[in-house]
Amino acid sequence: MTEQNRKLFGTNGIRGIPGRDLTLEFIAEMAQSIGSYFSRDHPLLIGHDVRNSSPAISKAVLSGVLSSGSNTQEAGLAPTPAHQYAVRTLGYNGGIIVTASHNPPEYNGMKVVGSDGVEISRETERAIEAVYYEKKYNKADWKSLGRTNKETRVVENYITGIMSQVDRAKISERKATVVLDVGNGAQAVAAPYLCERLGCRVITINGQADGNFPGRGPEPTPTVLHDLSSAVKSYRADFGVAYDGDGDRSLFCDENGEIYWGDRTGSLLVDYLLGKHKGGPVVTTVSTSQLVDIVAKSHDARVIWTTVGSVDVSRAMINSSAPLGLEENGGFFYGPHIPVRDGAMTTALVLEALALTKTTFSKAINALPKFYQKKAKFECPAEKREQVMKILEERSKEGKIDRTDGLKIWLDNRTWILLRPSGTEPLIRVYAESNDESNVESAYKRYQGLVEDAIAA
Ligand code: MG
Numbered sequence: 001m002t003e004q005n006r007k008l009f010g011t012n013g014i015r016g017i018p019g020r021d022l023t024l025e026f027i028a029e030m031a032q033s034i035g036s037y038f039s040r041d042h043p044l045l046i047g048h049d050v051r052n053s054s055p056a057i058s059k060a061v062l063s064g065v066l067s068s069g070s071n072t073q074e075a076g077l078a079p080t081p082a083h084q085y086a087v088r089t090l091g092y093n094g095g096i097i098v099t100a101s102h103n104p105p106e107y108n109g110m111k112v113v114g115s116d117g118v119e120i121s122r123e124t125e126r127a128i129e130a131v132y133y134e135k136k137y138n139k140a141d142w143k144s145l146g147r148t149n150k151e152t153r154v155v156e157n158y159i160t161g162i163m164s165q166v167d168r169a170k171i172s173e174r175k176a177t178v179v180l181d182v183g184n185g186a187q188a189v190a191a192p193y194l195c196e197r198l199g200c201r202v203i204t205i206n207g208q209a210d211g212n213f214p215g216r217g218p219e220p221t222p223t224v225l226h227d228l229s230s231a232v233k234s235y236r237a238d239f240g241v242a243y244d245g246d247g248d249r250s251l252f253c254d255e256n257g258e259i260y261w262g263d264r265t266g267s268l269l270v271d272y273l274l275g276k277h278k279g280g281p282v283v284t285t286v287s288t289s290q291l292v293d294i295v296a297k298s299h300d301a302r303v304i305w306t307t308v309g310s311v312d313v314s315r316a317m318i319n320s321s322a323p324l325g326l327e328e329n330g331g332f333f334y335g336p337h338i339p340v341r342d343g344a345m346t347t348a349l350v351l352e353a354l355a356l357t358k359t360t361f362s363k364a365i366n367a368l369p370k371f372y373q374k375k376a377k378f379e380c381p382a383e384k385r386e387q388v389m390k391i392l393e394e395r396s397k398e399g400k401i402d403r404t405d406g407l408k409i410w411l412d413n414r415t416w417i418l419l420r421p422s423g424t425e426p427l428i429r430v431y432a433e434s435n436d437e438s439n440v441e442s443a444y445k446r447y448q449g450l451v452e453d454a455i456a457a
Contacts, residue, residue, distance in 0.1 A: 005133045009125040011309045011423030015100055015109035018053040022108060024060040031064025031096060032139075033132040034112055035146070037124070038093045040070050042115075045095035045151060047075035047083035049186045049246040052211035053108045057098045061110065065096070066148060069140035073151035077209065079186040079247030080111065081342035082158035088117030088338055089157060099186075102219035102244040105212055117338050118318065119311040159194045162345050165337050166352040172199030174355040178347070179203045179240040181228040184210040185218055187247035191344045198351060203235050218245030220330060222259040229257035238354065239361040243343040248310070249330035250343035252350065254361035261373070263289040266326030268365050269346070272353040273334075274299035277323040283316045285309070286404045287418055287431050288328045289371050307405035309423060314339050328431075372437040374444045377427045380455050385421035388428060391454040392419050415439045417447050428455065 008014050014030065016022030038044060046061055048054035058074070065072050073092070075083060080097050087095040094114050100107035112120050112128070120128075131137050140146065178200050182188045188209040195202045205227055206215030216224045220242035232240040232253055240253040253259040263284070270282055270292055280301030284292055285308045296303045304320055306312040310333075313325040317339040325333030331341030334349060354361060380388055393407055396419075402408040406420025406429075415434035422429055428451055434440045 005129070008129050008132070012101065012311065013109050013111035013119070015103060015107055015424065017106050018057060018108050022057075024056070027057055027060040027110070028064035028067070029137070030110065030132055031061040032068045032137045033128055034096060035065035035068030035070035036131055036137040037128050038070060042091055042093040043071035043073050045075055045083060045087050045090075045092045046072050046098070047078055047086075047095065047154065048098035049080065049100075050077060050184065050188070050209040050211050051100060051105065051108050051245075054098045054211070057108055061096050061098060062148060066146035067140055068138045069144045069146055071146045072148045074148060075151040075154045077186060077189060078154045078158070079190050079344065081248050081338070081340055081345065082154050082190055084113050084117035084340050085158050085161050085338050086117075086151065086154040087113050087115065089161065090151070090153060094120075099246040101246045102249065105218070116318075118314045118340055121315055122311070155190050158190055158344070159197065161337060162194055162348050163197065165334065165345070166198075166348045167356065168198060170355045171348070171351045174351070175199055175201065176238040176351060176354065177201040177203070177235055178351070179205065179228060179231045179235060179237045180207070180347075181205045181216070181220070181225065181231075181240065181242035182207050183218060183220060183243055183245065184208060184213045184215050185243055185245040185247055187243040187343055190247070191243065191347060194344050194348065195351075198348065200351070203231060203237065205231055213245065220244055220249065220251045222251065222261065225251065225253065225259050229253055229259060233257045239350065241343070241347050241350070244330070247343045248341040250332065250346045251330045252361070254365060256362055258362065260365060261328055262330035262332065263292060263326060263328040264365060264368070265350070266332050267291045267295045267368055269332060269349055269353060270324055270326065271295045271299075271368070272357065273324055273349065274301050280324060281320055281322045283313050283320065283322045283325040283333070285313060285327055286402065286408050287420075288326065289373065289433055290414070290416070291368060291371055292326065294369055305404055308420065310341050313341075369435070371433055371435055372440045374432045374440050376430045376444070376448070377422070378430065378451050378455060380421070380426060380428045382426045384455070385426075385428065388451075388454045389419070389421060391457055392450060395450055395454070411439070411443055415443060417443050419447065419451065
């Protein structure tokens with residue numbers, strides 16, 4: 001692919017640094033292309049996250065869409081899944097959400113969703129890129145410019161939508177105490193109010209929406225959530241949850257302050273929800289723990305494995321009518337609500353699971369088989385990634401290989417290692433998992449050497 005028509009959409013929408021590679025001119029022209037692609041019978045929703053650059057970029061998006069002749073409604077600040085649910089339920093043709101999810105504060109981007117609220121398919125991305133590169137977008141004259149207005153229902157619509165999916169009476173009876181680490185992100189305007197309305201005692205930390213993300217940064221990983229752990233213990237909470245910058249991902253900790261990756265909490269939810277949604281199937285990416293497979297099999301349900309990326313999970317859920325989806329990074333997708341990852345919906349489902357099974361978070365999660373994992377990333381220039389993967393494939397001479405995304409090598413029937421180039425950053429990611437801790441360590445050490453050699457080659 002030449003530089004002139006390089007891919008603009010990455011793993012999860014368009015990303016960049018405003019003022020550097022993400023200029024207002026580019027944003028407006030791209031929005032004009034997006035506006036031209038959608039039919040004009042209903043408006044497009046434009047919403048954004050808490051980033052400092054989000055209001056400015058939203059206005060450029062608005063200009064671009066109106067210039068294409070399409071109508072818009074401006075939703076302002078809300079979690080990404082709230083915007084997506086609004087598009088699905090409030091009569092929109094689609095939406096453009098200005099967000100860079102969990103990226104550092106200087107980043108921003110655009111996520112484009114269809115009328116079902118789900119990120120557009122890879123084919124639609126290519127079609128919009130073609131409109132942009134060939135400058136085939138509509139240029140409305142003064143009489144046919146689009147019209148715009150405010151959409152004020154997004155957050156309330158989201159909260160009531162989530163509440164309609166869970167057993168409110170049983171959750172309220174439990175009177176759970178929850179600590180929400182909003183991470184200065186977009187869930188500041190939704191999740192605490194949802195939990196209050198579900199009868200919880202709510203404690204928030206990093207609770208102010210702030211585009212500098214001064215608390216613990218916009219990306220929740222177990223290593224940065226010590227404040228959440230301590231708050232859960234000191235308030236004797238039932239559990240804690242931390243959201244990413246735009247509120248679609250959630251990582252949980254139990255009542256003892258122990259923090260879990262998304263695939264472990266996700267498996268707990270799958271175990272609970274397959275009781276309601278008999279047979280599944282469950283969609284997840286190849287980087288997810290095999291625990292989900294064990295849990296699904298115990299309910300006679302099938303797991304569909306996809307490439308890494310939330311769009312891939314959402315699209316596979318739609319294609320297979322799957323009610324459940326998950327990712328190891330804390331993305332959980334509940335199809336009956338909307339098949340996109342959603343931090344507040346996930347929180348409500350955990351509340352329901354604990355209320356109905358009358359157990360504690362730690363008891364429920366420790367009842368699942370234990371797996372040991374290791375995750376690492378190695379810097380690798382983007383242009384070298386393909387060559388590095390080729391070398392790794394030649395030098396990996398053992399096990400059974402799964403090529404769904406990168407190289408997933410099954411070393412025995414409970415030990416695997418996954419080597420894959422990142423879709424968003426100049427990195428090679430390495431994941432390892434086994435039911436035996438020493439197997440993870442030895443496999444990781446072996447492949448760490450291979451990866452370093454391949455990058456240096
Ligand atoms: Mg996100």
